[in-house]
Amino acid sequence: MDIATILGVVIAIGSILGGQALEGGHVGSVLQLTAFIIVMGGTIGACCVQNPLSVVLKSISMVSLALTNPPHDVKGTITQILDLANVSRKQGLLALEGKIKDLHDPFFKKGIQLIVDGTDPKLLQEILEIEVEHHEEEGVHAAKVWEAAGGYAPTVGILGAVLGLIHVMENLADPSKLGGGIAVAFVATVYGVGAANLFFLPIGNKMKFKLKEEAGLRTMVIMGLVGLAQGENPRLLQEKLESFLPPHERSKEDKK
Known part of the structure; x- marks a missing residue:
């Protein structure tokens, strides 16, 4: 969480x-239920008009990204890559096939499988970079739905306020109905501005941040896998991969 x-x-x-x-x-x-229905219904409708339904549904399914902390064990991933580099250096790249079943990250697993299949390092890099780019782009489109909702909600809130005031004007002769109309008018504005600035925009930005974080980890994995495919010295590979870590988390030799 x-x-x-x-x-x-x-x-x-x-x-x-x-x-x-x-x-x-x-x-x-x-x-106010009426104000809530006006603001949320209007905002959702506007987002559906702007985006394909598949993107809207994707944005809903990705809310969990903003509410949870996906495991990004950079240090553990580096250790995994270096272990595989040592295995391939001693036993050859085909020996990595037996290690695939122990990998849990589908992206990492796909990269190792491509190496075992004899994929050229340059082509390997291209394939994995395209996948990272596509995954991030898909996620950014979903995050932009929330940003769009943050733009529409205040405007729909104003529409709700106007509707409430129209209701007030229609019932000037009946003071008992004025309170409800005025309440809807002001509360709709509160809902629109509040939902946009406290939920929609922050959620969209948090999703983008975590997508960037995930893309950074995958970039490191690609660098490691390409080094593996090229038979790079594990010590040099470690130096490159540990540049993704904060200085205090790097190995003692790297700090000197």
């Missing part, structure tokens, strides 16, 4: 509701 995301949501909602309470207001006054 990504503690920063969960903590941020709790702090944001808690601060708003806490401020409302300090001003003498009630939580119930900002809970």
Whole structure:
């Protein structure tokens, strides 16, 4: 679980509701089903108009990326690559075939399989880089759906406010109906601006950040696999791969 995301949501909602309470207001006054339907329905509809349905569904399925911390064990991956480099140096590249079943990362596994199949190192690099680029592009498109929602929500909130005021104007002769219309007008604006700036835009940006992080790890894996395919010296390969680590996590020899 990504503690920063969960903590941020709790702090944001808690601060708003806490401020409302300090001003003498009630939580119930900002809970308006009509305003919620207008803002969320309008925003979702606008996103569906802008994007293909497959991309919208992908963006929903990728919310978990913003809420969790996918395991990115860079140091462990480097160790794995170096172990395989030592095996191939002693027993040849075909010996790596027996190690494939022990790998859990599909991307890493695919790269090793390509090496065992005798793929040229340059072609290996091209194939894996295309896959990384495609995966990241797919994820960025999904993240942009959330960014688009962050752009539409405040505008739809204003539409909700206008609709509420129209309802008020239609019932000026009946004071008992004025409160509900005014409430919808102001709460719709709060929902639109709040949802955009507290949820939609932050989620989109968090997804982009994690996609970039994942792409960085895969770039390192590609560098390691190409070195493996070329029969590069494991010590030199270690030097290259550890450049992806913070200085304090590198091997003692590398720090000197």
